[in-house]
Amino acid sequence: MINAKEIYYILLKAYGQPRWWSDDPFVVMLQSVLVQNTTWSSVEKTCAMFVNQLTPEYIEDLSTEELEQIIRPCGFYKAKARTIQALTAWYRKYHFDRQAVHEVPMPRLRKELLSIRGVGAETADVILVYAFYKASFIIDAYTRRFLFRLGYNFSDDTAIKLFFEKELPEDAQFYGWYHWLILEHCISVCKKTPKCDICFLNGDCRQKLPK
CATH class of the missing domain: 1.10.340.30 (Hypothetical protein; domain 2)
Known part of the structure; x- marks a missing residue:
């Protein structure tokens, strides 16, 4: 399975520079x-x-x-x-x-x-x-769904946080960007009913739907 860093750079290539929530x-x-x-x-x-x-x-x-x-x-x-x-x-x-x-x-x-x-x-x-700007990786429903479909099966959110935080630089901006990229992908492609036919992660996904 692809690791946390590989996932990030694949998403970054697909969606470009992530947005930030707000400066305020x-x-x-x-x-x-x-x-x-x-x-x-x-x-x-x-x-x-x-x-x-x-x-x-x-x-x-x-x-x-x-x-x-x-x-x-x-x-x-x-x-x-x-x-x-x-x-x-x-x-x-x-x-x-x-x-x-x-x-x-x-x-x-x-x-x-x-x-x-x-x-x-x-x-x-x-x-x-x-x-x-404090580094604590954000775990939400999108992240859980996304990782499960990639074949990961974590026991709880603490395990998911560890998956990201042990491989990535301890950097709040990086965490924020990563979270936004996952959000972008799950809203546009990896939905509840996923658009597997257009997903660039199809080759790595364990849950992909048949075409």
């Missing part, structure tokens, strides 16, 4: 909560309703009811509002300073994020990588 750490935090159990288009529509006021100070000034009303289109709005407020309070402890957060060791930051209700491992790692 608070936008990453907010969107990583909103996108849970919904579509990215719903998140974009909801964020547009903030009218260029996606700042932690603005969220702090909103009442719970006001925040719930704005994010309602993303579903689970009561739970998500609670999580967004808790994340904002967490960020306030660092004076809304990205550099102050970045200087904290990754394991401690991850533990702090996971202690917030509504922040699971995937959300925590998205925030660590894309908001604060």
